[in-house]
Amino acid sequence: MKYGQHILAFCLWIGSATAYAQCGFLAGKVTDISGSEALKASLSAKTDQGKVRLGKTDSSGIFNVEMPCNVSVLTIEAPQYQSLHIPLNSDGKTEGTYFVAFALMPLGKQTSDEPYAQSEQKHFELKDSVRTPTSIIRRIEVRDALSNQSLAADICLYFTQKEKKDCFSLLVTRPTAEIVFTEKDIVAVEVKSAGYQAYNGNLILDKTDQEPRTYIIKLSKQHTFLSVNILNAQQGTRAQLVEDSRLIVPLNRINDGHYFAEVAPGKSYSFGVSGTDQADFSTAVASLKEGLTLKSLRIPDRKAVLPVKENPKTELGNVSGKTLYFPRSDYKLPPQSRDYLDSLALFVQNNKDKGLEITGHTDNVGNPNLNLTLSEYRVRVITRYLINKGVSEKLITAAGMGSKHPVRPNDTEENRRLNRRVEVQIIDLSEKK
Known part of the structure; x- marks a missing residue:
């Protein structure tokens, strides 16, 4: 989905240190009521400590903000548009990133004989x-x-x-x-x-x-949204949302692990997950309240070990997606990653229907713009190594994200180490087409 890819590629990280407890991230886009015009808007939250300013959208209407804990209402405001006040609910512990899209209605100007x-x-x-x-x-x-x-x-x-x-x-x-x-x-x-x-x-x-x-x-309607974050989603994960009357609800898919949908308040739903490398899994979402409901889940490990297929192409290299970690402020190729990248290059060359998505990340220490450049250099080092090993550049999609998408809070050195990473994913080119 182009919209999901656009959000994932261009979400703007706003702010660094915060004075409140953080419970995940909220990302998405703000448009006018028709959905055709992106809006520059500000986001704030009502918490136990009062109103907290979260951040703003960029020129494309994209936002990515830290979520305080104990939020009761989100407010989205844009000049010349009606403010949107949307209740926030959570189904379980909130962690990771949640995606959603908001639409605002224009205001009428003060005039005579017209509301x-x-x-x-x-x-x-x-x-x-x-x-x-x-x-x-x-x-x-x-x-x-x-x-x-x-x-x-x-x-x-x-x-x-x-x-x-x-x-x-x-x-x-x-x-x-x-x-x-x-x-x-x-x-x-x-x-x-x-x-x-x-x-x-x-x-x-x-x-x-x-x-x-x-x-x-x-x-304008008081919209009700469900935003789901699958914490351990793997490549090829697919999700389906079913209303209690067995009606399938359309899902907005951002990537393998992030989905959101507009739903009806007061109804219960079943969120099902399937994938080639994970067990089929389904979880109930209790009667939803008006507003935005956030839900995180983990797919249970597959109990039975899948039999190895006797396919030379699959056996060759014996590789899968992997995360490579980098020292602080460093973009040199980690020596321990060479064996993996060699096997990966051989695998892609012998499986013509496969490609690679390579995404670089940093912790949040230092200047955000420099962190973005650092993540791009890390991706470039990995990409150049694979090209030198014979992988066609056309088969690689690469992007540096800076500190926008941490997998752990940047509160300890161990967590920051886990955020200094390059994620390598093997993709199915036939499915992408």
Whole structure:
């Protein structure tokens, strides 16, 4: 999936040292409601210690931020767009990286005779504050921001002049309400609909025309997401999400170990995993609450040892994906890795349907830009060695990620050692095509 590859390749690491306990990472993309325009947005979290700023997206709308522990609500904000407040839930211990995509709805600007979001309110006074009897007829409809379908909703109007509150309901069978305003006023508008984010706006009524017109207020859904991180996923891992009625739910696949999906709140799901090198595995996801639910899991080790296939190509080299570790600030080829790389080169040359993905990483010590360069040099050293051993450059995909994707928290020297690594994965070129 191109979207998943794009996120994985360009996630921006934001921040270094933090003053709060860290429970994993959150990565993804922020767009407008149509999904076509990337947004520059900021992310923050509500925790036991108050509001914590997490970071910002880059120019492509991509983010990758540390997650504090005990987060109850995530907030995504972008200029000229409605803020998104999404509850955060966890199914078990949170660790590793979770992916998700957020969409924001544009704000209406402060204007006359049209509802607009309260966050856009600027100082305004009615030019004629004298209560002159009049008859201003307006209609209100509430619609889904994406599908434009009419919604059942509860609406409350707060009148400034009268200091009065008036509430009424819209039904799907009666989606329009007609209101007669008897004087100029500034009116606060509150709209609520089940399964949608609440709307809080203002309405400036400073005209006295008697021509009826319709206000259309659009609401965006209160989305419910499940984001899954398979901690020990291997190459070729495949996942499936099934709703309790046996309906298969579409999954967004980032890579072998990371998936997310939009689901329905209040329903239970089964998350199943299968793969050539791991046992089939399925786990239940309890009734999901509105918001974003994070779940990490480990696939149990295969109990039975698979028989060795009598295939010369498979036996040749006897290799699989491997992680190579580097000393601090060093990109020289580790001597102990030469035997493995020699076998790997021979294996790829004799298995024409195989290719390689090589990804370099560092710990978080030092300048992030220098760490990115260091990871690229480490990848280059491995790649150049394999090319010199006869592997075609066309069969290798290589990238340096810097300190963006640690496998362990950078809190001890042993953990930092495990983060200074180059991951080599054997890929099936026929599946990639």
